[in-house]
Amino acid sequence: MAKRLDIQDLNLHYGKFHAVQDVSLQVHARGVTAFIGPSGCGKSTVLRALNRMHEVIAGARVEGKVLLDGEDVYASNVDPVQVRRTIGMVFQRANPFPTMSIRDNVVAGLKLAGEKNKKHLDEVAERSLRSANLWEEVKDRLNKPGGSLSGGQQQRLCIARAVAVQPDVLLMDEPCSALDPISTLAIEDLIAELKKDYTIVIVTHNMQQAARVSDQTAFFNLRAVGEPGQLVEIEETGKIFSNPNQKATEDYISGRFG
């Protein structure tokens, strides 16, 4: 189930803009890897490159390799649709499908893949909503549209939707930025639960969160505005937060950044 990710010499461009330069790192299976770094340093960009969402943007380009258990997801004979089925994603902005009910949002991945068994879909919906800590709030209005939820509820709906398809790797881009402390804790519990079976990469601006949930942490930075973002270092989380190798990392973590 869980798979390892090997990122080798990744360079990412938006048209002429070189957004991320020479990133190489390993994401361990059955573990949580946190990406931290200042706004605009390319965390989301790297994350989106891992399941081939980067190329969806017009003009965006990828160089380098992303190996999933040794298989290059960018190999010419690999179908990006299959990559995304294997590597799921929760976006920085909540994006529920406005035409679908809450329940249908959660099981959208399965339904659109052709699953018709209503009972099975209902089970998956409940299980996923429970793990995203949303079930109690929506169980009486599963047929209401997804857009009727609050911002934080929508974000948890999106998490439930991503979990419902049971990907091998789950990429989460600031999943808790719109959530209250209780839901945040619930999501962190979910992450702890999921990492028994899945590989998780999480982008977060919350240092405590990175320290709480992750096994290893990657710090990204950019030398100056307009310059490409780079990986400064990736280390075991405990080490990053107690004794990082680079001064830049220490400055950032201790709030002396900028």
Next chain:
Amino acid sequence: MRTDTADVERPATAPTFQHIGIGRRLKNHTATGLFTVSFLVAVVPLLWVLYTLLSRGLVPMLSADWWSHSFYGLLPNDFGGGIYHALVGTIEQSFVAAVISVPLGVTVGVFLIEYGKDSRLASTATFMVDILSGLPSIVAGLFVYALWITTFGFPKSGFAVALSLVLLMLPLVVRTTETMLRIVPDDLREASYALGVPKWKTILKVVLPTSLSGILTGVMLGLARIMGETAPLLILVGYARSINFNLFSGPMASLPLTIYTERKTPTEAGDARMWGAALTLVLVIMLINLLATLISRLFAVKTK
């Protein structure tokens, strides 16, 4: 512009909110007046048209036979008869035009927005649609006449009219589809891709349902537009005062053609027929517009 500062109870600081000055009030009233006048100028002619239509067209329309009979066998001075023949023609012709242009137009719109983006083919197609949307209806009629009737040798018919209406409706459908697809946020497409849903399925199950209400509304408005087109009718089909269901042969009436033809009958009865047809046409178009509003409500993305 402060008043009664003499009040000793008040603190000596300036009030946060100042009273609205005379100048502001004056400007406000002038603007309100201007808006009211422009509104009247715009609405009066409209009401006038409606009044004229109703005062002249309502009497013939109220006769029992109006919705079920044709003008068949009526002499120039005979009152009575009905509009059924023209209604059949208008509905059949525009319905067939819609059946052809909606799938075609939606497909082109989807291609342009979802697949074409910056490709050569897409920019050419957009250019063609631009030209087509400015095409005068008489030219559309002439074109179909030259191609369908002169070159291919088919007879004049209601279907030829439908073909010319396709030329007029197609750009409307393409445009609406383009506009409506463009306002679907990319976030939704990405959400779907990230679940491992292929692009075509994303378009079919996520993007199109999200924009369905807008596209359908546009289609209905396009339909309302082509129902009143007259020029192609004059070229492509003969007028019949009897009922003809067959789009492919024989002369066939329609509401605009009936108005045009009956105008040539210089009698009071002819006048009544003409105005009756005119009122009927306006009613039909209003009905379609109403339906468009209804559809847009019915299929709108729900938030509650």
